[in-house]
Amino acid sequence: FVPSSTHNKPSVPSPLVLNVNVATNFILQEFERGEFFFPNAMSSDENNGREKAPRLSRPQRKALERAQKQQKQQKVQQKKKNAKHFKLHSQAVSSLTSQSTADDVLRAIKRAQNLHDAEDLQTIEKFLLEEVDETFAFGYRGSLLSRLAVAALHMNNHELARTAIDVRRVECRASMAPMESAAIIRGLLRVHNVTDALEVLADELSLPLEGTPLSDSANQERLKWRALALSSMASRHFFQGEPSLSVLACEKLAELGPMVRESGLTAKELDMPWSRLILGASQCESGRREGTKQEETIEVDLPCNLVYSVLNAMSTFPSDNSDEVYERVSNALVRRVVFLTGAIDMKGCPAADRGEAAFIGRSNVGKSSLINMVTNRKSLAYTSKRPGKTQQFNFFAVNDKPGREKEVKYGDVMPGSMDPDSFLITDLPGFGFAKVPEKQRKQWADFMSQYLAERNNLRVVFHLIDSRHGPTDEDKKIMNQVSENLPARVNYVVVLTKADKNIKGAPGKVSKDVMQSLRTAMNENGVGKRPVILSSSNTKLGRDDLWRYLRLAAEA
Ligand SMILES: Nc1nc2c(ncn2[C@@H]2O[C@H](COP(=O)(O)OP(=O)(O)OP(=O)(O)O)[C@@H](O)[C@H]2O)c(=O)[nH]1
């Protein structure tokens, strides 16, 4: 209030008095308004500072002030910059810095995905691409990028996903985990980007790794995740009604199966979702039968029933003999089955209007039981402890038109037609049973040779042999007959039965001696190398193998 210059001029007192008065008035006014600021209330530091100030020269003081100001400005700018790039909406992790942990980033990604916060996701991407290098989070940057890609796909941000995938592949290749590739593939499939999914599969999950055996743990890991990625592909498209892509995935799985076996991975370690795949395939198939429009993205030959594609892939993999899976297979492949007729000669056979599979073998070897097993019915074909139960050629129709049994029983004429995968099963009387009169035995034998040679819709003959005893003389005769008369279009398959009763302490296996005598008999009687299936109607062993051949009848 009092200009310092006035102190230097004591010769003029009146303005000073005046000024003091004015000042007092002003103070009082301000006080009344409650806005007064006491000069004495200033901190002693400030006062001291004022007193100390003269120690620096003016240019020095100014320079100091400038430097301080600049420093302050820089700090503010840095803060602003950080806030612009890496400040997140997320409260759990509100900003990312190079000191953040992988867990922080992961939490931020998850939160952004859950909240559909596109801005946060972009901020995290910028952070991962621009702020940190490969040393960040102990080398987990690649994993974070793959998680980011998955989140981006969830939010339909394809561009961001692509960048994350590409950068990961180029900069973090060494640390890429197969599990992450599989997750990315799943993400890509979810948004219908099959092209990219196949590309990731080919680039990141190809096999085998150079110079390493398949049993190597890195190869095993890849095998496992490649298999799971392919199953995701198959399952997703089955459920979406796009069978061609699923069939393609199943074909790739079937190629992978033998490698998986070679690697030593077990069914338990793989934990393949076969049950779900079969469910998907059968749902897709029923849509197909009902004429629901199905998307065809690529050119692939579809089987007569999509379940066969899954089955084909499944049979190349190590099996865990899951009842649930087998149940689903039979229920999907045998939706209806009906006894058509019994025949004692060629005239009595039903129309040869679809493929056919026959079960032949010695009396009591388990033919009727095996038919019940593959069709998942308890007593479709009658079985008995007493040999000679089946006394005629019994014909069963699988997946015939609905209501076919009414036609058979009452002669009604039903509308509709059989399904594309319909086929016939023939249960034959057993040979070699002494109690059957000679004349009847001769009649059956003649009928059988005629049937094998002339039944032109026949596609597969299962020759059943007891796995405990090996081939009998009667079996050898059949082999001879097959080699001489069976047309080339018919597949001949040997089935070893009752494996559950086999070798004490090692049920489900067949003894070397039996196997040796079988191979010798096959060679000596002209059938040579043919498929041999080990089966048991009790434990359902061999069911998927049997179905691989039944498929030939269904597809005829
Ligand atoms: N433990 C065991 N017993 C079986 C198996 N398959 C069949 N059997 C039994 O073997 C007996 C004969 O079975 P069938 O299925 O009637 O045999 P089949 O070949 O049809 O006999 P025929 O009609 O006389 O020619 C029955 O008592 C069945 O329960 C099997 O895999 N394991």
Ligand SMILES: [Mg+2]
């Ligand atoms: Mg029988």
